[in-house]
Amino acid sequence: MDSISIVAMASIITAGICMAIGSIGPGLGQGRAVQGALNSIAQQPDERNSLTRTLFVGLAMIESIAIYCFVISMILVFANPFWTYVIKKAGG
Amino acid sequence: MEVVAIHQISPDQVILFTWGVITINATLVYTWMIMALLVVGSILITRNLSTDRSMSRWQNFMEVIIAGIRAEIGDMVKDGVNTYFPFVGTLFLFILAANLFTFIPGYVAPTSSLTTTAALAITVFFAVPIYGITKQGVVEYLKEYFRPTFIFFPFHVMGEISRTLALAVRLFGNLMSHEKVIAILLAVTPLFFPVVMQILGLLIGLIQAYIFAILTMVYIASATQSHEETEHKTNSNH
Numbered sequence: 285m286d287s288i289s290i291v292a293m294a295s296i297i298t299a300g301i302c303m304a305i306g307s308i309g310p311g312l313g314q315g316r317a318v319q320g321a322l323n324s325i326a327q328q329p330d331e332r333n334s335l336t337r338t339l340f341v342g343l344a345m346i347e348s349i350a351i352y353c354f355v356i357s358m359i360l361v362f363a364n365p366f367w368t369y370v371i372k373k374a375g376g
Numbered sequence: 377m378e379v380v381a382i383h384q385i386s387p388d389q390v391i392l393f394t395w396g397v398i399t400i401n402a403t404l405v406y407t408w409m410i411m412a413l414l415v416v417g418s419i420l421i422t423r424n425l426s427t428d429r430s431m432s433r434w435q436n437f438m439e440v441i442i443a444g445i446r447a448e449i450g451d452m453v454k455d456g457v458n459t460y461f462p463f464v465g466t467l468f469l470f471i472l473a474a475n476l477f478t479f480i481p482g483y484v485a486p487t488s489s490l491t492t493t494a495a496l497a498i499t500v501f502f503a504v505p506i507y508g509i510t511k512q513g514v515v516e517y518l519k520e521y522f523r524p525t526f527i528f529f530p531f532h533v534m535g536e537i538s539r540t541l542a543l544a545v546r547l548f549g550n551l552m553s554h555e556k557v558i559a560i561l562l563a564v565t566p567l568f569f570p571v572v573m574q575i576l577g578l579l580i581g582l583i584q585a586y587i588f589a590i591l592t593m594v595y596i597a598s599a600t601q602s603h604e605e606t607e608h609k610t611n612s613n614h
Binding site: 344 | 383384385448451452542545546548549550552553556583586587590591594
């Protein structure tokens with residue numbers, strides 16, 4: 285197997301694994317956050333505005349972890365620096 | 377009409393024309409179009425304002441938006457809504473307009489490029505210390521970095537940098553992933569599902585604009601808060 289296929293294979297498999305494992309944690313975390321917020325809103329409906337705002341800020345913080353994984357897998361698939369390096373080496 | 381090809385990750389790579397060292401890409405063009413739309417629209421609406429009961433429907437529309445943003449800021453800080461409103465409101469309106477026009481064919485959201493979102497996040501990175509210093513002075517603001525002890529100084533600095541990075545990458549990742557999902561769905565199931573995803577994209581764009589503005593306001597509030605606490609303490613002592 286030449287180096288081009290190895291780099292391509294490693295990039296694609298790593299992108300998939302990165303997305304798969306990286307979305308487990310934020311998924312569980314967001315579920316727990318929404319659960320807590322819904323419980324609080326059910327107990328105190330008057331505080332709904334501030335609870336919702338805090339929930340959105342917290343969800344954005346949790347979500348950013350999944351977004352990091354997504355951006356890394358996108359870079360591996362669409363804009364891979366190692367891929368362009370290997371192509372340049374093989375081409376000339 | 378496909379402006380950004382499926383193998384291109386950002387509208388920066390769509391180069392419309394080059395003139396010497398100046399390269400005009402799709403991000404620049406759409407950013408300036410959004411800015412022109414916001415500025416010209418605001419000028420046209422505020423040209424003849426009325427204070428009595430017969431107002432134009434555009435003035436009513438504008439007042440609803442402005443009052444909503446002001447109320448949201450006013451919930452987070454006790455005073456100084458007028459100080460923070462121009463910056464946070466501008467960020468919100470620009471990101472909102474940039475995100476919501478994605479349902480127009482041929483338009484690419486400038487916020488789906490990392491350069492735009494990084495520029496927005498860097499303005500936040502510089503605006504937070506400026507608001508903090510004007511509110512509580514240089515010495516008081518710098519003292520915040522050494523609380524509770526001086527060991528925490530590098531962690532405060534790292535937190536500032538990483539939250540700026542998170543602001544930029546969050547907006548970019550959401551918008552870029554949305555465009556890529558639509559492009560892939562157009563290739564796989566061309567008729568119905570891309571429309572559903574476009575409708576979901578309107579929601580995503582609104583929520584991301586809201587989150588960017590709210591997080592900016594949270595950072596500004598945390599940089600200006602200790603002053604209010606000490607002020608409160610002296611008031612209670614009297």
